[in-house]
Amino acid sequence: MKTIRPFVLINMAMSADGKIAPAHRRFVSFGSRRDHANLLSLRATADAVMCGARTVDSAPVTLDAGGPEYERRRLRGGLARQNLRIVVSGSGSVDPEAAVFRNQVSPVIVLASSQVPKSRLAKLERLADCVKVCGKNKVALGQALGWLQREWAVNRLLCEGGGELNFELLRLGLVDELHLTICPRIIGGRDAPTIADGDGFATLAKAANLELTRRLRLGDELFTTWRVKPKSG
Numbered sequence: 676m677k678t679i680r681p682f683v684l685i686n687m688a689m690s691a692d693g694k695i696a697p698a699h700r701r702f703v704s705f706g707s708r709r710d711h712a713n714l715l716s717l718r719a720t721a722d723a724v725m726c727g728a729r730t731v732d733s734a735p736v737t738l739d740a741g742g743p744e745y746e747r748r749r750l751r752g753g754l755a756r757q758n759l760r761i762v763v764s765g766s767g768s769v770d771p772e773a774a775v776f777r778n779q780v781s782p783v784i785v786l787a788s789s790q791v792p793k794s795r796l797a798k799l800e801r802l803a804d805c806v807k808v809c810g811k812n813k814v815a816l817g818q819a820l821g822w823l824q825r826e827w828a829v830n831r832l833l834c835e836g837g838g839e840l841n842f843e844l845l846r847l848g849l850v851d852e853l854h855l856t857i858c859p860r861i862i863g864g865r866d867a868p869t870i871a872d873g874d875g876f877a878t879l880a881k882a883a884n885l886e887l888t889r890r891l892r893l894g895d896e897l898f899t900t901w902r903v904k905p906k907s908g
């Protein structure tokens with residue numbers, strides 16, 4: 676039986692050599708203002724925005740709607756003024772000082788697994804509006820997405836990385852669309868993160884397959900959209 680879940684989009688900015696950050700993994704903004712506006716426009720179509728714990732730790736990201744213009748767009752589109760914000764942190768290692776917890780524009784939901792020690796769970800419960808324990812060793816993302824749709828009316832979910840979370844979603848066949856901005860830089864570094872890290876697909880037969888549905892060159896950046904083909908079998 677197919678699990679009912681939100682439509683899932685991933686949006687990432689990538690260097691021409693396929694990296695999403697330097698090897699030190701601290702946040703570096705290498706996309707243009709247009710790329711940032713593109714990100715906020717996509718957010719304005721989503722009920723919720725989701726990130727992995729290391730993305731939330733690596734930068735002062737608040738994951739909010741991005742200002743009055745985008746809030747108005749959301750309202751015109753029949754969405755709440757602000758999107759829900761979701762942090763995936765299986766072991767509960769997310770930094771309690773992260774900016775996302777200090778900004779209180781909309782509920783923050785932490786998806787965790789039963790690996791989280793009790794004391795850490797209690798701390799997270801004080802920080803976030805909701806902590807959902809879902810899965811034993813990892814967050815059972817399919818189950819969590821179904822729960823988000825049922826309990827929080829999330830019909831359209833934008834994932835903004837990083838590579839670990841993206842790969843897990845792709846591995847599980849939970850991604851419908853990929854928005855990728857290819858930026859005119861080479862970052863290099865064998866340990867620099869990419870749009871999909873994790874363990875990788877063992878064979879090409881298991882890889883996620885894409886169809887290019889849109890491409891737009893603005894300056895030296897290429898804005899692309901890819902449909903993720905459903906896994907067969």
Ligand SMILES: NC(=O)c1ccc[n+]([C@@H]2O[C@H](COP(=O)([O-])OP(=O)(O)OC[C@H]3O[C@@H](n4cnc5c(N)ncnc54)[C@H](OP(=O)(O)O)[C@@H]3O)[C@@H](O)[C@H]2O)c1
Nearest residue numbers: 688696700727728729730765766768814836837838839840
């Ligand atoms: N260029 C861009 O568009 C862009 C966008 C986003 C991020 N970034 C960069 O990407 C880097 C961060 O990416 P990353 O790949 O290192 O980390 P990430 O995907 O942001 O976060 C990884 C963490 O998320 C949790 N997680 C992910 N999937 C899980 C699952 N199925 N079950 C349980 N927990 C799960 C785990 O947290 P626990 O350890 O707590 O279990 C894991 O350690 C940073 O350098 C950031 O600046 C770039």
